[in-house]
Amino acid sequence: MSFLLLVYTIVGGFLLDVPKLFILNETIRNLYFHVCMWFGMMILFTVSFVYSIKYLMGFQYRYDIFANNFAAVGSLFGILGYLTGVIWVNVTWVTDQGQSLGSVLKEPKLIGAAIALLIYGAYFVLRGSFTDIDKRARISAVYNIFAFAMLFPSIWIIPRLVGSLHPGAPGSDSGNPALDKNDMDATMRMVFYPAVIGWTLLGVWIATLKIRVALLAEKNILENHKSA
Amino acid sequence: MNRQIIALLKKDFLLEFRQKHTLYGMLLYIAATIFVVYLSLPESPETNVWNSLFWTIQLFVCVNAVAKSFLQESRGRMLYFFSITSPIAFIISKLLFNMVLMMGMSCISLFLFYVFLGNPVVNASVFLGITLLGGAGISLVFTLMSAIAAKAQQNAALMAILGFPVIIPQLLLLIKLSKAAFGEVFRDGAVLQLSGITFLMDVFVVVMAVVLFPYLWKD
Structure with a gap:
């Protein structure tokens, strides 16, 4: 499923007609990759957040494995989203005004993205610093919930309050980048929505593979848990 | 419940006054940091520089001041609290x-x-209010972080790693907000809106702390 959708995305993304906008030109095709990465990341982190809550409600070790692996794949998507964003920035924002990359990186949206990556970096460091698995699971779940709950409102709210070059800020026309009907024509939307679903499914698929490996590796502990 | 809170608060304040060296240590830390900044900067820095330096130093002071709140409690004492409150x-x-x-x-x-780096603040009472609000917000976040970090090994460094990304949005808000006190003109109601958001974030942190702390507590 995911594979088919992604093949469709890549073929459609590179070959179909796109509206030629000022400055953006052909780079609008990056939308199929860049925006989808962030969608995928948000969804994966949300899943990880939900599993952390579930862990704290029942203290079942498998939920901790779920939360951990979804966060890991989410971070991967975040890094890819950042990279595709940098490519996009290079052709749209940097060249025509002669700005350096450093000044562009101070954009509110980009700060939010960087913070998200830092938080999940910290999450993995925190996990690494425990030897006792129950304690590790419990405390990293607490941090995961707290960080997620602090971070995502601020990612969604703050960029909309202060001005930004990135779509979705006041001053640009659209409220939600890429979701507004003005942003895309019909052909693009036909590629975009399957692309979002495809990339997210790919992320979920990678995460479930990792989870299965982890569950097999920790089989002994899990069975002891059940019998205890 | 209220009685317990008051008793615990009283114990913390008493401890702070009995062990004056930690309090003086903190004061000296602040003074030394600001003095170093004063020496390393040219005469009275620009307002923006002043502002960002001020908040950065607040952040580090807070890490140091709040860090010990959980780290100083020994295992035995935690066990004692666990049994009575x-x-x-x-x-x-x-x-x-x-x-x-x-x-x-x-x-x-x-x-x-004010003493060392000059006074670029136009509206002193507003800035004082922002400072209090900001100090409260930062300390709330770092209290929870120190509770988490106290559970891990190598905790002092871990606290900075955990806390900084979480605090950045709030710090940016505060820096923007304090520009109001430097005489920068905002559109109507923007100052109130920003301080409202900061305040709401603080309330939110308290709620999260109350919900999540019981899970950190058991060992």
Whole structure:
């Protein structure tokens, strides 16, 4: 499923007609990759957040494995989203005004993205610093919930309050980048929505593979848990 | 419940006054940091530089002031608290104590900034209010972070790693907000809106702390 959708995305993304906008030109095709990465990341982190809550409600070790692996794949998507964003920035924002990359990186949206990556970096460091698995699971779940709950409102709210070059800020026309009907024509939307679903499914698929490996590796502990 | 909170608060304040060296240590830390900044900068820095330096120093002061709140409690004492109070009373008393402590520290560093680095603030009372609000917000976040970090090994460094990304949005808000006190013109209601958001974030942090702390508590 995911594979088919992604093949469709890549073929459609590179070959179909796109509206030629000022400055953006052909780079609008990056939308199929860049925006989808962030969608995928948000969804994966949300899943990880939900599993952390579930862990704290029942203290079942498998939920901790779920939360951990979804966060890991989410971070991967975040890094890819950042990279595709940098490519996009290079052709749209940097060249025509002669700005350096450093000044562009101070954009509110980009700060939010960087913070998200830092938080999940910290999450993995925190996990690494425990030897006792129950304690590790419990405390990293607490941090995961707290960080997620602090971070995502601020990612969604703050960029909309202060001005930004990135779509979705006041001053640009659209409220939600890429979701507004003005942003895309019909052909693009036909590629975009399957692309979002495809990339997210790919992320979920990678995460479930990792989870299965982890569950097999920790089989002994899990069975002891059940019998205890 | 209220009685417990008051008793725990009283214990924290008493401890602070009995062990004066930690309090003086903190004061000296603030003074030394600001003095170093004063020496390394040219005469009275620009307002923006002043502002960002002020908040950065607040951040580091807070890490140092709040870090010990959980790290100083030994295992035995935690066990003792565990047997006599509820986790919610305990975390609320810690949050309140750190908030008061950090507000005091913020005022002192604000005063030292005036003395050493000049006074670019046009509207002093507004800036004082923002400083108190900001100090409270930062201390709340770091109280919870120190509770988490205290559970791990190598905790002091871990606290900075955990706390900084979480605090950045709030810090940016505060920096933007404090520009209001430098005489920068905002559109109507923007100042109120921004301080409202900061305040809501603080309330939110308290709620999260109360909900999540019981899970950190058991060992």
